[in-house]
Amino acid sequence: MLTSINPTMKAFAVLIPALLLAFTFDPLTPFIYLVFTVAVTFFTGEVAFKRWILIVSPFLLLAASFAWMTMLHPGGAFSGGDVLFSLWSFQVTTESFRAGISLGLRSLSFAALSLLFILTTDSTKFMLSLMQQCKLPPKLTFGILAGYRFLPTFRYELQVLRQAHRIRGVGRARGVKERMHQFRRYAIPLLANAIRKAERVALAMESKGFTGETDRTHYHEMTIQTRDWVFVIVFVAMFFVSVFLSYQLGFLNIFGKQF
Amino acid sequence: MSIKHHKPLISVENFSFGYDPDKEPLLKELSLTIHQQETILLIGPSGSGKSSLSLCLNGLYPEAVEGWANGEVKYNGTPLNQFKKGEINKEIGVVFQDPESQFCMVTVENELAFTLENIKTPREEMAGKIDSILRTVGLTEEKHRPIHELSGGNKQKVALASVLLLNPALLILDEPTANLDPASRFEFIQLIHSLQQERGFALLIIEHQLDDWLPMVDRVIAINRGGNILLEGKPEDVFYNHADQLKAEGIHIPRIVETVLDGNGGRVPETNRPLSEEGLVSWMNSSGMDRIPTNVQARGTSASGRNEVLSIRDVSFSRGKRSILKGINLSLHEGELIAIVGKNGAGKSTLLQVMSGILNPKTGSRLLLEKSYETWSEREMRKVMGYVFQNPEHQFITDTVYDEIAFGMKLNGVNQDEIEYNVHQLLQRFHLLSHIWSNPFALSGGQKRRLSVATMLEDTPSVLLFDEPTFGQDAQTTKELMQMIQTLQQQGTAIVFVTHDMDLVDSYCEKVYVVNGGEVSFSGKPDELWQKPDILHEAKLRLPFRVRINQLLENLHVDEKEQGVVMAHANIH
Numbered sequence: 001m002l003t004s005i006n007p008t009m010k011a012f013a014v015l016i017p018a019l020l021l022a023f024t025f026d027p028l029t030p031f032i033y034l035v036f037t038v039a040v041t042f043f044t045g046e047v048a049f050k051r052w053i054l055i056v057s058p059f060l061l062l063a064a065s066f067a068w069m070t071m072l073h074p075g076g077a078f079s080g081g082d083v084l085f086s087l088w089s090f091q092v093t094t095e096s097f098r099a100g101i102s103l104g105l106r107s108l109s110f111a112a113l114s115l116l117f118i119l120t121t122d123s124t125k126f127m128l129s130l131m132q133q134c135k136l137p138p139k140l141t142f143g144i145l146a147g148y149r150f151l152p153t154f155r156y157e158l159q160v161l162r163q164a165h166r167i168r169g170v171g172r173a174r175g176v177k178e179r180m181h182q183f184r185r186y187a188i189p190l191l192a193n194a195i196r197k198a199e200r201v202a203l204a205m206e207s208k209g210f211t212g213e214t215d216r217t218h219y220h221e222m223t224i225q226t227r228d229w230v231f232v233i234v235f236v237a238m239f240f241v242s243v244f245l246s247y248q249l250g251f252l253n254i255f256g257k258q259f
Numbered sequence: 260m261s262i263k264h265h266k267p268l269i270s271v272e273n274f275s276f277g278y279d280p281d282k283e284p285l286l287k288e289l290s291l292t293i294h295q296q297e298t299i300l301l302i303g304p305s306g307s308g309k310s311s312l313s314l315c316l317n318g319l320y321p322e323a324v325e326g327w328a329n330g331e332v333k334y335n336g337t338p339l340n341q342f343k344k345g346e347i348n349k350e351i352g353v354v355f356q357d358p359e360s361q362f363c364m365v366t367v368e369n370e371l372a373f374t375l376e377n378i379k380t381p382r383e384e385m386a387g388k389i390d391s392i393l394r395t396v397g398l399t400e401e402k403h404r405p406i407h408e409l410s411g412g413n414k415q416k417v418a419l420a421s422v423l424l425l426n427p428a429l430l431i432l433d434e435p436t437a438n439l440d441p442a443s444r445f446e447f448i449q450l451i452h453s454l455q456q457e458r459g460f461a462l463l464i465i466e467h468q469l470d471d472w473l474p475m476v477d478r479v480i481a482i483n484r485g486g487n488i489l490l491e492g493k494p495e496d497v498f499y500n501h502a503d504q505l506k507a508e509g510i511h512i513p514r515i516v517e518t519v520l521d522g523n524g525g526r527v528p529e530t531n532r533p534l535s536e537e538g539l540v541s542w543m544n545s546s547g548m549d550r551i552p553t554n555v556q557a558r559g560t561s562a563s564g565r566n567e568v569l570s571i572r573d574v575s576f577s578r579g580k581r582s583i584l585k586g587i588n589l590s591l592h593e594g595e596l597i598a599i600v601g602k603n604g605a606g607k608s609t610l611l612q613v614m615s616g617i618l619n620p621k622t623g624s625r626l627l628l629e630k631s632y633e634t635w636s637e638r639e640m641r642k643v644m645g646y647v648f649q650n651p652e653h654q655f656i657t658d659t660v661y662d663e664i665a666f667g668m669k670l671n672g673v674n675q676d677e678i679e680y681n682v683h684q685l686l687q688r689f690h691l692l693s694h695i696w697s698n699p700f701a702l703s704g705g706q707k708r709r710l711s712v713a714t715m716l717e718d719t720p721s722v723l724l725f726d727e728p729t730f731g732q733d734a735q736t737t738k739e740l741m742q743m744i745q746t747l748q749q750q751g752t753a754i755v756f757v758t759h760d761m762d763l764v765d766s767y768c769e770k771v772y773v774v775n776g777g778e779v780s781f782s783g784k785p786d787e788l789w790q791k792p793d794i795l796h797e798a799k800l801r802l803p804f805r806v807r808i809n810q811l812l813e814n815l816h817v818d819e820k821e822q823g824v825v826m827a828h829a830n831i832h
Contacts, residue, residue, distance in 0.1 A: 124365055142373070146363035152407065153359060157653075163617045164653040167646045168714065169638060169670050189652045192700060197360045199323075204361040206319055207353040208421055209377035211345035217379050219372035 002045040007126040008133040009228040013235040014113045026253035030105040032242035037112040045120045059111035067104030071096050129222040139212035146201050267292040274330035286486040298462040303482035304509040309465045313431045317351040352422035356434040358414035368402050374421045396420045411603045412443030429461040440602045441801035469513040474535040483508050495532040509735030514804045515539045522548050540811045551805045565592040568721050568753045574623030583609045585777045591753045598764045599757045601774035602799035607757045615646045645715030649726040651707040655699040667717045689713045705736035725756035765803035773798050
């Protein structure tokens, strides 16, 4: 179900709440939204739990470290409240604790929203939709698609390059200066090849009659239907629901202002 | 064919093209025509501008490269610059050499749709057209697969299919089979042949390996190094009457022609000038040749009695869960030349990397000069074993040809005078002395290849590994490279190469390993391999030219004998 939502609309459905969430400084609002996002991902997204956890775990670590840093070094506005505990010269107060947890949960919400989009969206369809709905020029969208195909080749080539240099007796680089030198040695052949390949693909595309004109027919017609609108509205509305809930429970804090 | 009565499809008049207005043009004052349904073979040494010419014909050059052009190219009598952008590309389709860089979409279906969208095919008609073209090239099963998972041969078929959707009047093939294994290559050529008969497009073929294309060619155009037309005419005239001229330009001569000329003492036969393998066989039969002799002198003597320099016992290698090599055994002796062959993705390159010590297998043992790989230090190992990669550019690490060769010696602490001396020696031997201060990336393809070999030879190595050494090289460079390899072999270096070229295996190698699905399915003398059609078929290999012809000849003799017996019987009754 999630996979069949129009990609552009899905992008808006993810971006708008993410932007709005950036202003909520209390822990409850992002928490409610996080639960909602994860629930949507699993109930309608056909995403394997194991895969999701695997991708989200580095973000978990990142969020935890954000939260920890904020607790130890809160901005002036959040350093009030009772001292919860102290570590060496750092004092963690109730307010800085709250701000830290809020930041951690917000980062996780962003991660969950991004994953919801990435894991359920076909890159080709996303580009086609950007071209058909957002009127992005075909030159750009097909260029990105062609470049996307090259990523694995690029990695493979770097690996070959490393091997070839090892054969020549180039050891592992030590120190900054040597690293810089090695970077240059890798960069030249990689770039030379990338440019050559890009040129070839461009020629091949033009040989197939591609002109970059916006006037073209579409094999996959990307349309916006009622349910795409519903999807966006639900996602935005859910933000206000979580704001309302945390207001009712007395947690709500927008941009440092308690309500 | 009554070609001459038609108005030409393409006419090129006094056409010159170059990248840099201050330098010599790449193509000089060319005039040529291509008629409807005609098949033209365009030949010339590497770097003579064949590919550039093909892109000038479909209007992409000179704009795409900011080059300049003089003279005129006309399509159906209308100059190219009067066509709207993209219009001419519908009439002239191109299939390029590199299967990796011709696509912009992920799946086969979407790539084909891309072409149809470009020419504004109504959406309702697309699905039908995609299905029908997939049937035509035999890829119906692959419709929804990502292109990068397909074999090289199938990728080229996708490229062909997407171009055919344009329904072009002229199809340009720019070395489309250069990266393919021998069987896929042959299959692709057959496909083109039958498609042309069905659809009647004109063909412009750019190729180095000519034999398989010859039977369908109407006219040959040869370009020389200077970008002028060297020869033009019927294939039998060009190849038989001007063979020496072509050779002097470093252009491959079809082996069919070479065989006839050799068999006839260098003279051109007056009446029958065969261009197909069948034609060659009947010519040989009528002129009393019973077989093409083996090129024995090229091969070394037997390996027995010589020291083993490298041995691999029961080696397996896997990447993640995917097993790539399984239980490989291989042994290499001093001065031996062996080939590793097999279809794309069979594990040939991985095997070479395991032999070179860049990859370490999980199980099995490896010995180099009777010492286990694990006990060698990296530096010592690199001194006795060289590895030449498929793309020479990957091996360049400095800014000048001189430094490139001196690099290893400096690393090993050789004194300055000796370095100077050795570098000059090597550069002389590889004809690179005049480029001593050039940047390695600025050299031509053949020069890059020679330099990449030269960098491996500061000491005479005991083992030298090559990954497709002759790939994409013209006749001249291939010959030079093989001469170099043989000189090294005589000095006692053991040489291994991975290749698709069965003729190379047939004329130079003492031993051949067939790798199929990560296992060695055959190891032994090439002559023994040629007797095993099952193994060849499974590994997508093809018999070398010499053996193919000899087998055809034998069959002919058998048939004649049988006929003779029947005749004799008839006479009795």
